[in-house]
Amino acid sequence: MAAALEILFTASFWVAAVRIASPLIFATLGELICERAGVLNLGIEGIMVAGAFAGWFTVYSGGDLWTGVAVAALTGAAFGLLHGLLTVPLGLSQHVTGIGITLLATSLTYYTYRLALPEVTSPPKIEAFRPLEIPLLADMPLVGPALFAQTPFTYLAFAAAALVAWLLYRTPLGLALRAAGENPDALEAQGLSVTAIRMGAVAAGSALMAVGGAFLTMSAFNSFFFEMVNGRGWVCIALVVFGSWRPGKALLGAILFGAFDAYQVRLQGVVGDAVPYQVFLMLPYVLSILALVAVSRRASYPKALMVPYRKGER
Amino acid sequence: MRLEPRIASPAQTILYPVAAFAATFAFAALLVLLAGVSPLGVFRLVFLGAAGSQFALLETLTRATPLIFTGLAVTVAFRAKLWNIGAEAQLYIGAVVTVVLGTGAVAAPSWALVPLIALAAMLAGGLLLLGPALLKTRFGVDEVVTTLLLNFIVLLFVSLLLEGPLKDPMGLGWPQSQRVVAEAQWPRLVQGKRLHMGFAVAILAALAVWLMLARSVLGYEMRAVGHNAAAARFAGIPVNRVLALTALISGGLAALGGVAEVSGLKGNLTLDLSPGFGYTGIVVAMLALLHPLGVVASAIFVAGIFVGADAMSRAVGVPSYIAEVMTATALLTMGTAIVFTRYRIRWR
Numbered sequence: 001m002a003a004a005l006e007i008l009f010t011a012s013f014w015v016a017a018v019r020i021a022s023p024l025i026f027a028t029l030g031e032l033i034c035e036r037a038g039v040l041n042l043g044i045e046g047i048m049v050a051g052a053f054a055g056w057f058t059v060y061s062g063g064d065l066w067t068g069v070a071v072a073a074l075t076g077a078a079f080g081l082l083h084g085l086l087t088v089p090l091g092l093s094q095h096v097t098g099i100g101i102t103l104l105a106t107s108l109t110y111y112t113y114r115l116a117l118p119e120v121t122s123p124p125k126i127e128a129f130r131p132l133e134i135p136l137l138a139d140m141p142l143v144g145p146a147l148f149a150q151t152p153f154t155y156l157a158f159a160a161a162a163l164v165a166w167l168l169y170r171t172p173l174g175l176a177l178r179a180a181g182e183n184p185d186a187l188e189a190q191g192l193s194v195t196a197i198r199m200g201a202v203a204a205g206s207a208l209m210a211v212g213g214a215f216l217t218m219s220a221f222n223s224f225f226f227e228m229v230n231g232r233g234w235v236c237i238a239l240v241v242f243g244s245w246r247p248g249k250a251l252l253g254a255i256l257f258g259a260f261d262a263y264q265v266r267l268q269g270v271v272g273d274a275v276p277y278q279v280f281l282m283l284p285y286v287l288s289i290l291a292l293v294a295v296s297r298r299a300s301y302p303k304a305l306m307v308p309y310r311k312g313e314r
Numbered sequence: 315m316r317l318e319p320r321i322a323s324p325a326q327t328i329l330y331p332v333a334a335f336a337a338t339f340a341f342a343a344l345l346v347l348l349a350g351v352s353p354l355g356v357f358r359l360v361f362l363g364a365a366g367s368q369f370a371l372l373e374t375l376t377r378a379t380p381l382i383f384t385g386l387a388v389t390v391a392f393r394a395k396l397w398n399i400g401a402e403a404q405l406y407i408g409a410v411v412t413v414v415l416g417t418g419a420v421a422a423p424s425w426a427l428v429p430l431i432a433l434a435a436m437l438a439g440g441l442l443l444l445g446p447a448l449l450k451t452r453f454g455v456d457e458v459v460t461t462l463l464l465n466f467i468v469l470l471f472v473s474l475l476l477e478g479p480l481k482d483p484m485g486l487g488w489p490q491s492q493r494v495v496a497e498a499q500w501p502r503l504v505q506g507k508r509l510h511m512g513f514a515v516a517i518l519a520a521l522a523v524w525l526m527l528a529r530s531v532l533g534y535e536m537r538a539v540g541h542n543a544a545a546a547r548f549a550g551i552p553v554n555r556v557l558a559l560t561a562l563i564s565g566g567l568a569a570l571g572g573v574a575e576v577s578g579l580k581g582n583l584t585l586d587l588s589p590g591f592g593y594t595g596i597v598v599a600m601l602a603l604l605h606p607l608g609v610v611a612s613a614i615f616v617a618g619i620f621v622g623a624d625a626m627s628r629a630v631g632v633p634s635y636i637a638e639v640m641t642a643t644a645l646l647t648m649g650t651a652i653v654f655t656r657y658r659i660r661w662r
Contacts, residue, residue, distance in 0.1 A: 042458065082646075089315055092649045095397050095458060099596055100645040107638030108345075114633035115349055195315070234462040241456070278474035285463045289455075296455040311316050 007266045014146035016265075018154060019220060021258030023048075025157040026212030027236040028243065028250045029164045030076075030205040036168065036245055037201030038181035038304040042098025043083045044209050045233030046105030047076050051210025053109045056217035056224040057116065059126045069153070069214055076210025077203045079105050084202035088195050091308035102233070110226065123223040129153045153219040158251075160208065165247040177201050181302035184309045194309045209233070231285065238288040242295055245302060253291075260287055317657035330654045334647035342640050349632045356632055363625025364618035370625070372509045376579065378610075378617035380405065380588065382516035383571025384595025385602065385609040386523050391443075391564040393527060393604055394536040395543070396450075396557055398443055400461030401568040402592025403468035407442050408435040408569025410472060412576040413480060413491040413583045416498030424497040431498060432573055439569020440562035442468070447561035451554040465592065473585055482582070491583040500578035512574030517610060519567060524606040526563075536560055568592065597645045603652070616641055 007013050027048055034041040041047075055072035059065060083101045086092045117124070129151035137148040168174035176197050179187040184194040212232075217224045239257065243250030264280040322330075343353035364374050384401040391398035398404075415431050422430065446464065449455040475481075476489035484492075500511040527533035535556045538546040547553045571591065576583055598616050602608030623637035 086646060086650065089317075090650060090653045091317065092653060096392075096596070096600055096649060097646065099399065099593070100642055100649070103593060103597070103638065103642035104646065107635050107642055111345060111633050111635040111639055114635060118631065231463065231466045234459060234466075237459050238463070241459075276474045276478060278470040278477075282467050282470045285467045289449075289460055289463055292455045292459060293449060293453050296449075296453050299454070 003270045004267060007263060007270070009142070011142055011145040013262055013266060014142050014259075015149070016262035017255065017259035018146050018150060019258070020261045021254040022150070022154045022157045022219070023212040023215035024232060024236055024239060024254040024257060025161060025251055026215060027209045027233060028239045028254050029160055029247060030208030030212065031236050031240045032243070032245055032247060032250055033164065033168075033177070033205035033208065034080075034202050035240055035305055036181045036302055037177050037198045037205075038184065038302055038307065038309070039084065039087055039198055039202050040094045040098060040306050041080070041083060041101075041202060041205060041209075042095060042237070043079055043101030043105060043206065044098075044236060045229060045231070046102030046109075047079050047206050047209045048213030048216075048229045048233050050079060050105040050109045051076050051213030052217045052228060053113060053213075053224050054210065055214030056126060057112075059128075059218065060124060065129055065218060068218055069156075069211060072210045072214035073207040076213075077207040079210075080203040080206025081199065083206065084199040087308070088198045088202070091310065094306050113224065113226075123225045125223045126218070128217075128222040129219040151219045153215055156211075157215070160211075161247050161251040168247065178302075180309075181304050184304050184307075188309075188311065194311075198309070209236075212236075235284065235288050238292050241299055242288075242291045244295065244299060257284065257287070260284060316660050317653070318660050319656065320658045322655040327655050330651035331648060334651035335644065337647045338640055338644045341643050342636055345636060345639060346632055351630050351632055356626055356630065356636075359626035359629055360619065360622035362622070364622030369507075370621065372504060372507050374614060374618045374621045375513055376508045376510070377621050378613040379510075379512040379516050379578070380571040380575050380591045381594055381598050381613035381617055382513075382520060382610055383574065384568050384591050385598030385613050386516075386519055386606060387564045387566075387568035387571075388595045388599035389602070389604045389606055389609055390523060390527070390536070390567065391560060392599060393540050394557060394560040395540040396447060396560050396564065397456075397458045398446075398461055398561070398564050398568075399458055399596065400443060400446065400464045400592065401564075401571075401595045402588060402590065403461070403465045404439040404442050404565045404568035405572040405575070405588055405592055406468050406472050407438045408572025409576045409583045409587055410475060410480075410572075411435040411438045411569070412498070412573045413494060416494035416577065417492040418495055422497065424499075427495075427497045428500065428577070431577070432570060435569045435573045436566030439565040439567075439572070441565070442569075443561040443565030444558060447557050451557055469585070472583070476583065476585060480583070489585055493581045494577055498577055499581070500574065508579060510574070510578030512571075512578040515570070515574065516613075519570065520606045520610050523563075523567070527606060532556070532559060568595070594641060597641045600645055601648055 027044060031041055031044055051072040054075040055068040058068040058071040079101055083097060086097045087094045131149050132152050134148040138144045176187060176192055180194050180197045187194050216228055239250055239253045243253040261284050264283045268277055268280045346353040346356045363370055365371050387401045411434050412431050415434060446457040446460040449460055450457045476491060480491045482490050482492045503509045535551045538551055539553050539556050543553050575587055598609055598613045601612040619640055620637045623634045627634035
């Protein structure tokens with residue numbers, strides 16, 4: 001029992017928690033932007049796969065790391081535009097289209113991977129982002145290494161959360177975006193285009209999802225392999241609800257989830273073979289469902305979420 | 315740009331879906347060109363691999379069998395707007411029940427054991443979906459996320475079983491179950507070939523689902539709930555009970571697919587029993603426009619692409635993932651085609 005508690009006071013645990021949370025922060029923010037504008041984006045899982053590959057492959061082919069991040073973002077935005085085109089002006093089912101985008105992005109990625117690297121058996125590694133210690137701050141106990149000795153990619157995740165919060169609540173664009181998800185008629189009455197705002201939001205949100213995927217290959221695992229996203233996208237959809245569509249709460253939710261995930265890995269070491277390892281691996285998914293059950297009754301969905309907007313229709 | 319409802323002419327209702335398939339093949343051709351191979355040659359190999367011989371055709375029908383079951387599961391659920399993305403998990407639970415009961419635990423003659431396993435598996439699959447359905451009706455939890463997450467939980471659960479209680483002691487350490495006993499096996503439809511009774515059961519299931527949706531009170535209530543749950547409730551339809559029954563039927567159908575794969579084809583349970591049949595079932599159902607009999611046709615079409623692409627990939631070096639790309643593209647283009655038949659685009 002004492003050993004299970006001691007885990008909480010090791011720096012490596014908190015470092016891992018924040019590292020695990022980083023890709024989730026990007027992707028959760030991405031989904032949050034889409035949903036705040038009124039569009040559910042179930043393409044998230046596939047877009048993360050595509051982003052993970054695009055970023056990794058750019059660096060593998062000789063590009064530098066930040067170029068990789070940019071390429072991943074553009075890849076995500078492209079899939080986002082497709083999702084937006086089909087669901088916003090054409091009004092296709094957001095559920096079905098999202099699943100379709102996930103299937104398309106995943107299979108296109110695997111196809112490209114096999115085409116580009118036909119012979120490899122073990123995935124090649126790249127020179128990924130290195131931890132960058134921030135002087136003085138990194139020397140604080142526990143919090144220091146966890147927050148100030150991560151890779152620049154993690155710092156970007158925190159910056160993205162701040163930026164999204166500022167955009168949503170402090171700018172006219174954010175107001176328009178939120179209106180698109182709450183009351184699109186009011187937005188149209190202002191002379192703004194619901195279609196344009198929603199399309200833009202889905203493209204931008206999808207770019208963030210892809211950057212989250214790229215974190216996996218460029219800051220966590222250093223190589224690309226199949227199944228590496230492994231349901232993280234779906235977890236992020238749960239995190240958006242858990243964070244009640246607010247960037248700050250979503251950030252906290254992601255870190256909480258990261259801490260839980262890091263904890264279950266370490267707990268396996270303490271408990272040993274007494275409990276099958278699969279039980280620990282299940283816990284994050286079970287936790288996501290439980291979190292949904294806990295908050296869903298009082299969740300306040302964006303009112304126009306999943307409602308296609310047709311001008312002049314009531 | 316806006317959409318204006320219209321009634322399409324008969325020519326248009328045929329033309330747009332055909333255009334959707336043309337677009338799908340055009341996109342695939344582009345990808346094949348990237349691989350440096352002639353698209354026409356590749357499509358010819360895919361076709362021959364799927365339907366060029368008796369062996370190929372039977373293989374396609376064998377592959378279509380689980381897809382008919384998952385396609386029907388999705389059809390039933392989506393008709394009532396219950397977004398069951400968890401057919402993958404329900405299929406695996408069906409397979410688990412099959413090996414739990416079918417590897418010697420129950421000694422019974424074939425005529426009793428086969429239906430017993432099928433019913434128990436369907437119940438388990440149905441209950442697996444009933445959970446998310448109840449969470450939706452009682453707590454307002456979105457069933458998309460819960461069914462998706464359950465796919466991962468169930469796969470880990472199967473892994474746990476295959477490395478623990480269900481592990482085959484003679485399996486040389488591989489995570490696989492024992493083989494089902496002879497009395498639990500489903501007979502082959504063609505002597506000496508892989509096509510098995512599951513295909514016939516799948517067609518019967520499609521007929522049954524069609525009758526239920528089109529002719530029964532429950533089917534009517536399911537469609538009403540799917541069209542407009544608030545109006546259905548106002549009309550006195552017990553919406554929550556209809557959704558619960560929908561979940562039981564949908565999950566049961568997917569689970570039956572798992573039974574068929576184990577009892578009819580593989581003989582035992584492994585972690586790679588399903589290469590995403592649950593997810594592909596969504597494509598199958600949508601290509602069939604959620605019509606149960608159409609599901610049979612679209613499952614055979616989708617299975618043909620997969621079987622043909624495997625054969626093609628062995629002959630020329632184009633990755634077989636082209637099959638997944640094509641089915642996903644078909645899903646999106648077909649959805650677009652349907653919008654175009656129902657609406658006219660006004661640019662101003």
